[in-house]
Amino acid sequence: MPYAKAKDGTMLYYKDWGRGDPVVLLHGWPLSGDSFDDAAVRLVEAGHRAIIPDRRGFGRSDQPWDGHDYDTYADDVAAVLEDAGVNEPVSLVGFSMGGGEVARFLTKQGQRRVKKAVLISSVVPYMAQTDDNPNGVPQSTFDQMTEGMKKDRAHFFKGFFKDFFGSGLLSNPVSDEVEMNAWRQAMMAGLRPTLAAAQAFATTDFRPDLKSFTVPTLVIHGTSDQTVPIDATGRVVANEVPGAQLIEYDGSAHGVTETDKERLINDLLTFLGDGRGAQASGQDDQRSAIPLTLTERY
Template sequence: MNRARLNRVINSSSREKGVETVSVTPVKATVSTITTRDGVAIYFKDWGRGPAVVLSHGWPLSSDSWESQAFHLASNGFRVVTHDRRGHGRSSQPWDGNDMDHYADDLAQVIEALDLRDVSLFGFSTGGGEVARYVGRHGTGRIKKLGLISAVPPLMLKTDKNPGGLPIEVFDGLRAASLADRSKLYRDIASGPFFGFNRPGATVSQGMIDAFWLQGMQAGHKNAYDSIAAFSATDFTEDLKTFDRPTLIVHGDDDQIVPIDASAHAAKALVPHAVLKVYAGAPHGLADTHKDQLNNDILAFLKS
């Protein structure tokens, strides 16, 4: 039955019953995804209106991990786009391409598809690597400002040239635990070092633990496994050297996941013009534990 015929039937029935007639408007389906050139569906959220801000999330999370910042910025005059990295959240789970080059190219295609310009681009943890590699591969033609929050650059892995990094055994242990019982791994990370809940006197939030676990379990098993190498063994030194826009670096000095000396302090040395804000006693997951402080710092930086 076509729409016109359906309207006549409903209107006729309504008149017979003595009720007011209502026209039927078809429901339109909209999907918040873009499809990359290699066929991967990338889910995104697009909140608010105003200057564009794009937020890239950490491992093994999704765009939901940015919701406090996205809500705050969108409520204060910005258009905020957050996306689920390939293999994470609601995006496709391709077997291949789980590396920083693909992550950066996917980010570029989200920005291009939405025709975003003068973008302020922030990355948390693994997302900081994605942002750095985006700048290294695609430049800053569309970028206004940059931010690295608890971010992995320049390099997490300990090497001869990076003696302050973490030994390969740490990441091999993550891979082994992921294969053995990744659900337990995510609970252990969230209930321990990620939010600093393993510190004496810490106020533990079961909600934060549950949210981390839920987002982690949404990620593809192979994708999250491969991403361990992507965030730990990728060297972003040369990418950081190309940062030519105002840059904000935020890191907690009690980050047990991405220690501050090999990350934020080293990144600051490579991006001398960057503003470095160190949160005393803050853990890796400061976007939740210190969300008000971070929200205010990001907003002030965007307005500066």
Template sequence: MGTVVTNDGTSIFYKDWGPHDAQPIVFHHGWPLSADDWDNQMLYFLSHGYRVIAHDRRGHGRSTQTSSGHDMDTYAADVAALTDALNLRDAFHIGHSTGGGEAARYIARAKPGRVAKAVLVSAVPPIMVKSDSNPGGLPIEIFDELRATLAGNRAQFYSEISSGPFYGFNRPGVNVSQGLINNWWRQGMMGGANAHYECIKAFSETDFNEDLKKIDVPVLVAHGTDDQIVPYADSAPLSVKLLKNGILKSYEGLPHGMLSTHPEILNPDILAFLRS
């Protein structure tokens, strides 16, 4: 574990496990979580010989609770500061949800030789909010309601998300994990309310179309068809069309948090892609 200090004085917390001469995998977490959301994947890929690195986004987890910089450009710049400090070469980048947007923005701007492949899982690109150019998106009123609910009672809000749509635990007959619910809530409450509030705009209104067009490394786009947070039809299939070297893998009936509910399915598929 360590920290990297960015140009504006923000301390970015990160975990760095495994031999430093192994090929690195950088994990980008979703909103409003932290590097801890990747415990399963970090242990899995560590056991397969990789160096695994995960950071807490600014305002999240153990990183500085800044008053500014809660936008995708700054998030990507923070990742660049981390990869520069660790001098990561030919790294794999795996981003979930908001972390998929962060990864896409970083990779589109990364220095040559920094990135080998990427995986976007249940990711927010190309753009979530509905507009004339994105008629299948979600109305802005949905995100306004998220902000209002967060500001009103963040603790209750996070309890309802984690016990309901995030993991699909509101579906009949599903196997509910109280541990996952508790861990999601714990991670969320570690971060700053202001950062989480402003990040809703970042993940919902940022347009990643041009970022995706610029990415020339192979990218696996994985998405569950029962994603209640980032709807499948307006995300994964559209992203693959924009990527120069994208592969779409759909998971029938799986939820937004499928990396945690079904790691035994996702982890081997991601490993196969990274090794291909």
């Protein structure tokens, strides 16, 4: 699989599967692009081209000390698209902190580069609890997470994924192996990127970015999400983005990519449509087209 070079030289791993209308799948924290494998396979089978990066610091991408902010993350997405030779508008699908990349990419690149947007259990528009965002997450919660990761990251994530998937004494929505696989992906990341990325999604205010959502937008969020509360995120986006479609998964926790996998994939396929349109028009053969200018890239 290929690597793209970011503006600062960081090498970004990504999968590039299939042909057709391109869909970029942006994973959540602290996972990797592997968390989108099931959805990516189904999208390719429906005629789409699935592009699945590992965020800098995670998965198989480089683990630099710097660059763990959403402006850089959005530029990294642009670098991946350039390396993949994608010049037509793409559909962006962001899970959890990946939703912030969707928002910032829209702000920096605009509708010219984006066809549709999907936010799944997303941190957009603002995670932190403040006077003007009372439904957000208290700073003390983020402080406890940081302390836990610094003390014993492996142990912290074992417990973290219980809440992530909504597992408990009376509820086991995913198998032990799914939790183990999530833990595996989390432990592939470096400690510095893990902490810095958490700081980024906990403190970045995407409310100004909402005005950039001028494309068809789908919001999917579990009503029992304790990791990213729906009242501070998904419902706000649905209220403030004209025409946004909100699908609430009643009783579902944060990790709907696994707990509601089939429903989620079907909702994505319905929203994104048949990906063979690009093939019919020959657009998927334009990978050798004239590259974007520096201004257009970033």
